[in-house]
Amino acid sequence: MSTLIGIQTLIITVIILLLTASWRLYQKRKYYRGVTSKLPTLYGIPFIGVAYEMLDVNKIFHNMSMGFDKINALTGCIWVATTPYVLSVDPEVIKHVVSSPEFLNKATDEYTHFQNGLFNGLIVTPAKQWKADRKIISPFFAHNNIVAFFPAFNGNAISLKNKLERLTGQGEQHIFTIIKECGLQLSLLTIMDLKVEECSDTYREIMQAFNNFIDHMGKDFLYGWFGLAFLSRTPHYNRVRKYLKDLVQSLTKTHLALQLESNATSNIVEDKQPMIDITVKALRQGLFSEKQVVVEGFTMLAASYETSVGAVYTCLLMLAMHPEIQERVFQEIRSVFPNGVITVEYEDLKKLPYLDMFVLEALRLAPPVPFIGRKTFQDSELCPGVILPKGARIIISIYELHRRKEIWGTDSSRFNPDNFLPENIAKRHPYSYMPFSKGSRNCIGFRYVEISLRIILIHAVRSFKFSTTFKYEDIVHVPHISLHYKIEPPLSIEVRAN
Numbered sequence: 001m002s003t004l005i006g007i008q009t010l011i012i013t014v015i016i017l018l019l020t021a022s023w024r025l026y027q028k029r030k031y032y033r034g035v036t037s038k039l040p041t042l043y044g045i046p047f048i049g050v051a052y053e054m055l056d057v058n059k060i061f062h063n064m065s066m067g068f069d070k071i072n073a074l075t076g077c078i079w080v081a082t083t084p085y086v087l088s089v090d091p092e093v094i095k096h097v098v099s100s101p102e103f104l105n106k107a108t109d110e111y112t113h114f115q116n117g118l119f120n121g122l123i124v125t126p127a128k129q130w131k132a133d134r135k136i137i138s139p140f141f142a143h144n145n146i147v148a149f150f151p152a153f154n155g156n157a158i159s160l161k162n163k164l165e166r167l168t169g170q171g172e173q174h175i176f177t178i179i180k181e182c183g184l185q186l187s188l189l190t191i192m193d194l195k196v197e198e199c200s201d202t203y204r205e206i207m208q209a210f211n212n213f214i215d216h217m218g219k220d221f222l223y224g225w226f227g228l229a230f231l232s233r234t235p236h237y238n239r240v241r242k243y244l245k246d247l248v249q250s251l252t253k254t255h256l257a258l259q260l261e262s263n264a265t266s267n268i269v270e271d272k273q274p275m276i277d278i279t280v281k282a283l284r285q286g287l288f289s290e291k292q293v294v295v296e297g298f299t300m301l302a303a304s305y306e307t308s309v310g311a312v313y314t315c316l317l318m319l320a321m322h323p324e325i326q327e328r329v330f331q332e333i334r335s336v337f338p339n340g341v342i343t344v345e346y347e348d349l350k351k352l353p354y355l356d357m358f359v360l361e362a363l364r365l366a367p368p369v370p371f372i373g374r375k376t377f378q379d380s381e382l383c384p385g386v387i388l389p390k391g392a393r394i395i396i397s398i399y400e401l402h403r404r405k406e407i408w409g410t411d412s413s414r415f416n417p418d419n420f421l422p423e424n425i426a427k428r429h430p431y432s433y434m435p436f437s438k439g440s441r442n443c444i445g446f447r448y449v450e451i452s453l454r455i456i457l458i459h460a461v462r463s464f465k466f467s468t469t470f471k472y473e474d475i476v477h478v479p480h481i482s483l484h485y486k487i488e489p490p491l492s493i494e495v496r497a498n
Contacts, residue, residue, distance in 0.1 A: 022046075024082070031389060032077075032084050038386050039086065040071035042078045049079035054225055057478050058486050061370070061399055068400065075383065080225065083109065086382065086394045089401040091429035093383050097394055098431075098439030102380040104130070107373030107393040112229045113220035113481070118245050121292075121299030122444065127377070134444060136282045137296060140275045141444055146451060147346050148272035149190055153452045154343045156186040157459040160312075164464060164493055172468060172490035176313050183309035184210060186452065191301040192251050193274035206247065212240045214306065218480040248294045248301070255280045275300050304445055306482045307368040307436075311453050313488070314366040315359060320466035320491045322415055329358050330496070333462050341462045344455045355454060357417040363435035364408075365415060368449070368482045370399035372437050398434055399483070407432045415472065465494045 029036070044050035053063040067078060067087070074090035088094060097103045104127035114124045122133055139145060160182040167173045181198070184207055188194040196203040219232040255276050279297055282288040288296070319326040332354045333341075376392045388394070405412045407428060408419065418424065436443035443449075460466075470489030478484050 028082060028084075032392070034387055034389070035086065035382075035392065036077050036084070040073050040076040041084075042067060042071065042076070044079055047082060049081050049083075051080050051225070054080070057222060058476055060479055061477055064397055065400055065403070068404075074404070074406070081227070083393070086388065086392060087397060088382075088394065089397055089404055090383075091401075091407070091431040094396050094401070094434070094438075095429075095431040096383070097374055097396065098434075098437065098441065100380070101127075102376060102378065103374040103394065104441055105375045105377055107375040107395065109224070109393060110371075110373035110395065112224035113217045113232075116217070116220070116241060118241055118295060118298050119217065119302055121296040123299060123303065130441070132287075133292070133296065136287055137275070137278065137300070138444065140273060140278050140300075141448060143447070144271075145273055146447055150344070150346065150455075152186065152189055153455045154459075156182055156189075156452070157344075157456045159185070160456060161459045161463055164460065165495070168464065168493045168495050170493075172492045174488060174490045175316070175493075176309075176488045179312050179316075180211070180305075180309045181207060183305050183312065186308070187301050187305040189274075190448075191275040191304060192248070192297065193255065193276050194251060205243075209240050209243050209247075210302075210305070212236070213244060214302075214481060216240065218484070221479070221481065244298065245294060248298045249290075251276060252280060252283075252290065252293050252297065256283065259284065300445065303443075304448060307443070307445075308449050308452060310366075310368050310482050310484070311363065311449060312456055315362045315453065315457055316460065316466055316491060317468070317489060318358075318362045318365075318415055319461065320468040320489075321470070321472045323467065325358060325415070325417060326461070326466065329355055329457075330461050330465075333458055337458070337462055341459050344458050346451075348458070349451070349454055352454070352458070354417065355457065357420040359450070359454065359457070360420045360433075361415060361417040364402045364419065364433060365413070366477065366483055367398045367402060367435040369435075369437065369443070370477070370479055370483045371395055371397045398437070399477070401432065401434070463496060465496055467492045467494075 042050050045052070050067070053067070054060055064087075068074065068076070068089060075086070075088040075093050077084055077086050079085075088097070106124050108124075111124045114120045122130065122137060125133055160179065163178045163182065164175065167175065167178075185196065185198070185203075188196055188206070196206065216232055216234070216237040220229050223229050223231050259277070259280055276293075276297055279288055279293045283290060283293050319329065332352055336348055336351045373396075374394045376388050376390055376394075378390050380388050380392075382388050382394070402408070403412050431438060434442075436446035436449070468489050468491050470487075474487075475489070476486035478486050
């Protein structure tokens with residue numbers, strides 16, 4: 001009898017839970033009816049939505065593209081579990097979203113992996129705090145300060161070139177690890193003012209910790225879509241996070257002591273300011289807390305590293321896969337540096353228009369940040385006739401935006417630097433291309449990435465010829481903290497005769 005009562009109780013409990021969940025789903029759908037009645041919507045399965053389309057990470061971008069084809073529109077709505085998301089690849093809608101103060105807050109669901117007490121700086125800061133924090137940090141990314149780091153950019157590019165030279169004539173080799181090693185050295189130097197010797201134990205520890213941290217955050221990102229982010233918060237993740245946090249705290253204390261010793265309150269400004277000098281100065285002025293200094297410092301350290309190394313690898317891969325384009329890039333670089341490259345100056349970058357076109361195209365097809373998310377803090381108009389209620393989430397798929405045939409033509413997936421000839425740029429909406437986002441909340445460090453990337457390419461392409469047997473059409477991109485590759489194709493490197 002007691003067993004029967006227990007079963008009955010269980011059945012009643014399940015029924016009550018289902019009825020409660022159904023009522024809440026009904027209320028939420030009613031709340032968003034003003035949106036879903038005016039935008040094409042994919043509801044999917046009740047309580048699941050289209051979440052099943054995201055289970056295979058290797059097909060997320062493909063399924064997203066198919067979703068836009070299904071709704072036959074550039075802006076629509078999808079339900080993931082019991083949460084609706086407005087998705088758009090309409091340049092005009094995107095312009096409004098990234099330019100309007102009503103959409104300055106980031107969509108919390110999409111950025112749960114940043115909420116780890118270490119990487120939750122400017123990227124995800126609430127709008128009210130973000131504006132003041134960005135103003136404090138912005139001197140690091142000022143033009144004169146970036147130019148002052150050219151010796152560091154060149155030194156890093158030469159270091160990478162020397163490492164690649166050791167792989168010449170050895171067939172196809174995996175080079176992404178080498179790129180990451182050099183990328184981390186540059187970020188540590190420019191952001192944290194820390195020069196670490198490659199062969200030292202400290203360098204190996206930091207490199208390993210960074211790789212582990214990025215891997216954990218990638219898992220955190222994927223689990224977060226399903227409300228399961230806690231699965232990635234393992235003891236190992238916590239140990240790695242603590243190690244990196246302690247590292248930044250230690251560097252912060254060191255620089256604080258140095259500023260006190262040198263009487264940093266004077267009006268004298270150094271020609272070159274690492275990020276940590278700027279944030280520690282803000283700490284002394286009472287503009288940042290010690291926690292903010294650590295978080296913002298690490299955020300910029302990790303962001304500069306992650307976006308830069310991915311962009312370098314993508315560009316070298318595209319050169320290897322398109323030999324005729326690589327040759328044209330090489331000939332242009334050789335015309336500017338006929339006797340080889342010793343150092344690249346800022347004025348040199350202005351003499352390489354085809355290199356610019358090549359880089360723009362590489363970042364079109366592999367944008368470092370494949371999508372961004374925003375959240376309304378009040379009822380806001382998305383487009384004529386469509387009002388999003390408070391708390392609505394908007395996802396802009398930059399990856400899909402850069403590949404829509406309506407914008408880029410029938411060969412939108414083909415690698416073609418001519419897409420960025422002046423006459424072709426003029427034909428497109430200004431917001432059809434945004435590898436580092438756009439608007440007031442764009443990537444603050446995009447010039448840092450663009451310049452350091454070009455300097456690396458100039459040194460590398462002038463010295464080496466890259467090739468690969470991996471086919472362009474076999475590339476599969478997967479979402480991570482930044483855009484990653486399912487398989488990282490190996491490259492063959494040969495020394496150029498001239």
